[in-house]
Amino acid sequence: MLPPDFREHYFSLFKEPEPETLYPELYRKLIDDGTDVIIRHLSEYSRRRRELIRKVKEKIKIKSLSVDEEIAKTRIVASDAGNNGVDLRSAFLPLYASAAIVAEGWKIPEDPIFKAGEADIWFDGFKLDDREALLASKIQAEVTLEAIERWKPKAVVFDGTLLLHFWLLPRGGVSKDYQLDFDQTLNVMISLLQTCYERDIPIVGFAKRTRMNQICRRKFKIERMRDTALLDLVLRLGEYTLPESEPMKGNVVEEYKKKAEEMKIPKNKSEKFTNIYFSYIKTGLTTPFRLEIPEYCLDRLDEVGTILYSTSEEDGIPFAINEADRLTRITTSISNIRSLMLYSKALDLVKSGEMKPEDLSLLIPQHGEPWVLRDHEIITGGSKEK
Numbered sequence: 001m002l003p004p005d006f007r008e009h010y011f012s013l014f015k016e017p018e019p020e021t022l023y024p025e026l027y028r029k030l031i032d033d034g035t036d037v038i039i040r041h042l043s044e045y046s047r048r049r050r051e052l053i054r055k056v057k058e059k060i061k062i063k064s065l066s067v068d069e070e071i072a073k074t075r076i077v078a079s080d081a082g083n084n085g086v087d088l089r090s091a092f093l094p095l096y097a098s099a100a101i102v103a104e105g106w107k108i109p110e111d112p113i114f115k116a117g118e119a120d121i122w123f124d125g126f127k128l129d130d131r132e133a134l135l136a137s138k139i140q141a142e143v144t145l146e147a148i149e150r151w152k153p154k155a156v157v158f159d160g161t162l163l164l165h166f167w168l169l170p171r172g173g174v175s176k177d178y179q180l181d182f183d184q185t186l187n188v189m190i191s192l193l194q195t196c197y198e199r200d201i202p203i204v205g206f207a208k209r210t211r212m213n214q215i216c217r218r219k220f221k222i223e224r225m226r227d228t229a230l231l232d233l234v235l236r237l238g239e240y241t242l243p244e245s246e247p248m249k250g251n252v253v254e255e256y257k258k259k260a261e262e263m264k265i266p267k268n269k270s271e272k273f274t275n276i277y278f279s280y281i282k283t284g285l286t287t288p289f290r291l292e293i294p295e296y297c298l299d300r301l302d303e304v305g306t307i308l309y310s311t312s313e314e315d316g317i318p319f320a321i322n323e324a325d326r327l328t329r330i331t332t333s334i335s336n337i338r339s340l341m342l343y344s345k346a347l348d349l350v351k352s353g354e355m356k357p358e359d360l361s362l363l364i365p366q367h368g369e370p371w372v373l374r375d376h377e378i379i380t381g382g383s384k385e386k
Contacts, residue, residue, distance in 0.1 A: 049225065053233050056220050060234055061242040063302065065281075065309045072310035073105040074303075077147040078320035080159035081140035082330040083117070083132045086339055090362040091121045092128040093342075095335055096136040099327040100147035103320035105311060112327055113147050115139045125175035134168050134178075138185040141192045148195060155202045155304055159321050162205035162292045163252045163276055164189065186259045193273040193294060194265060202297035204304050206321055207290040214278065219244070227280060228287045235282040240291070240305050243277035243298060272296040283309045284316020339363075 083096035096117035101108055117135055122128050137160070144158060164186070170179050196203040216222040216230055231241065247253070253274065260270035275295040280288040293301055311319040342363055349355040 045225075045229075049229060049233065052220070052222065052225070052230065056230070057234055059219070060215070060231075062235065062239050063242055064236075065238045065240065065302070065305050067238075067310045068306050069105075069310065071303065071306045074154045074307055075102060075104050075151065076155045076157055076307060076320055077102055077144060077151055077153040078157045078159065078318075078324045079140050079144040079147065080321070080324035080328045081136040082325075082328040083136040084330040084332065084335045085129070085132050086335055086365065087128070088362065089364050091123045092132075093338075094118075094120055094122065094128075094132040094135065095330060095338060096132055096139070097328055097330065098136065098140040098143045099324055100140075100143040101320060101324050101327070102147065102151040102153060103311075103323070106319050108323060110151070112324075113143050113150070114327075115143045122177075125178060127174060127178060130168055131178050131181055134164070134181055134185050137164060137168075138181070138188050141185070141188040145188070145192055145195060148199070148201065153201060155300075155307065156196060156204075157304075157308070157318065157321060158192075158203060158205045159208070159324055160205055161207050161290075162189070162193070162203070162294070163248065163256065166250065166252050169251055169255065183259075186255060187263070190256060190259050190263060190265075190274075194260075194270075197269070197273040197294065197296050200296075202300045202304055203294065204301075205290075205292035206308070206318070207292070208317065208321075210290040212278075212290065214248075215241070215280075227290075231280050231282075231288045235280065235288050237282055237285070238309055240281035240301075241279050243279050243293070243301070247275035247277050247295065248292075279305075281305055281308065282316065283312040283318065285314050286316050289316060 077100055079098065079100040081096065081098035083094070085092060085094040085096070087093075094117060097115065099112045099114050101112045102110055117132075117139060122131070125131070140158070140160070144156060147153070148156065168182065170182050193203065195201075210228060211226055213223070213226050215227045216225045222230075235241070253276065256274045257270065260274055261267070273294040273296055276292050277295065277298060279291045279293065279301060281291055282288045291301070291305075293304070297304075308318045308321075313319075313322075317325070343360075346355060346360055346363055350357055350360065
């Protein structure tokens with residue numbers, strides 16, 4: 001007989017949805033009153049944004065792009081990664097993968113390069129979902145390096161940011177495994193940037209999701225507004241912001257520079273690819289996207305921007321990025337299929353006597369959680385982009 005906890009979670013997939021039981025007064029505060037408050041805040045946010053536009057529009061340097069079918073045919077490498085592990089009561093089971101493709105305009109002339117994350121069980125430590133995202137970034141950099149070696153592209157587009165997200169930095173209490181994974185990921189990211197620099201291949205990070213407010217906060221002293229919210233009213237289709245005169249700063253940048261020094265890369269060279277600048281580009285009818293580009297190839301931002309714009313559809317996602325994303329999107333359904341296979345194979349072991357029925361409790365999700373704890377259908381870009 002199946003253990004009750006296991007049976008409850010296993011067969012819950014086939015039950016009718018549970019009726020809503022939220023207390024009426026709590027429902028009113030959360031839904032009715034809460035939405036009214038949010039709408040008022042959004043209305044005020046919109047008013048402030050339009051007032052700011054009149055003040056700052058002339059201070060934002062913008063350049064226009066044109067669709068160029070010939071430049072669009074440039075051979076580029078695009079890469080992406082996805083992750084969507086499951087948190088069980090007994091352990092965290094990571095699930096992540098990456099792919100790199102070569103594209104020439106709207107064509108993919110060769111088969112993609114794939115890499116699956118290592119099958120593992122993580123029993124302890126916190127920031128486990130961050131560790132999974134970190135390792136997804138690591139293998140994305142690895143497949144990108146392999147793609148550069150194989151296909152000799154004229155440009156590289158890295159889906160996500162070139163700089164790891166600051167939430168992935170090791171902080172007090174992280175495990176030795178996390179610290180090791182971070183160090184190895186940093187090593188591969190520096191190797192990728194160095195390779196592109198030495199071969200004079202421009203590389204850009206293309207962040208589809210960003211919560212940054214660097215332009216608003218640093219340039220205009222506006223704390224409570226995202227760059228994309230402001231620039232959505234500034235940029236027109238086919239326009240991008242010129243990078244600021246100073247590169248990005250912060251703890252992540254310092255980690256990159258420190259790692260380059262550990263790798264014995266001369267400072268006069270490492271700064272050419274660890275000095276990272278950013279720009280926002282509007283390639284479609286949606287929100288602007290964020291680009292990150294190293295110092296050594298800033299002079300080719302216009303060319304790379306033209307490739308991205310010329311190969312984008314209405315949603316603004318360039319063809320190569322869209323294809324890489326499609327190949328690596330680990331959906332909840334895929335994660336659930338793996339969970340079902342784990343249960344099935346565990347049941348076979350119970351039947352053969354290699355496991356006890358009570359051992360199936362090891363495969364029960366955290367209390368109250370669905371089959372997967374999270375529904376990130378990314379990740380980040382290889383890196384989580386916030």
